[in-house]
Amino acid sequence: MDKLTLKGLRFHAPHGYYEEERIEGNDFEVDLVFYADLSEAGRSDDLSQTIDYQKAETAVKNIMEGTSVKLIETLTLRIGEQVFETFPNLQKLEVSVRKMEPPIETKAEYSEVQMTWTR
Secondary structure, three states: OEEEEEEEEEEEEOOOOOHHHHHHOEEEEEEEEEEEOOHHHHHHOOHHHOOOHHHHHHHHHHHHOOOOOOOHHHHHHHHHHHHHHHOOOOOEEEEEEEEEOOOOOOOOOEEEEEEEEEO
């Protein structure tokens, strides 16, 4: 199985547990790791035989810029379900969502949730 990664998609979006986070927004990063047979794309040089980054980005963007939610677990689940449905040739998908500088007392770079889908 081959692997393709789209790493560090950045968004400022109105998600967070606290009301002020949903008003002011937070910075997020999203990683997608796709597992599929990519050999035909390599032989043919044909975009339709691989993962189209623009389709993946659109799916993530629609969720990140959509309805405000409280938890990054919710964002991760919604992104994974949408992307996995978009690409039927995927054998496995890993989605990571990072909330940069989470609102906790101790300074932290980010909090992260990762979920995996398999066929």
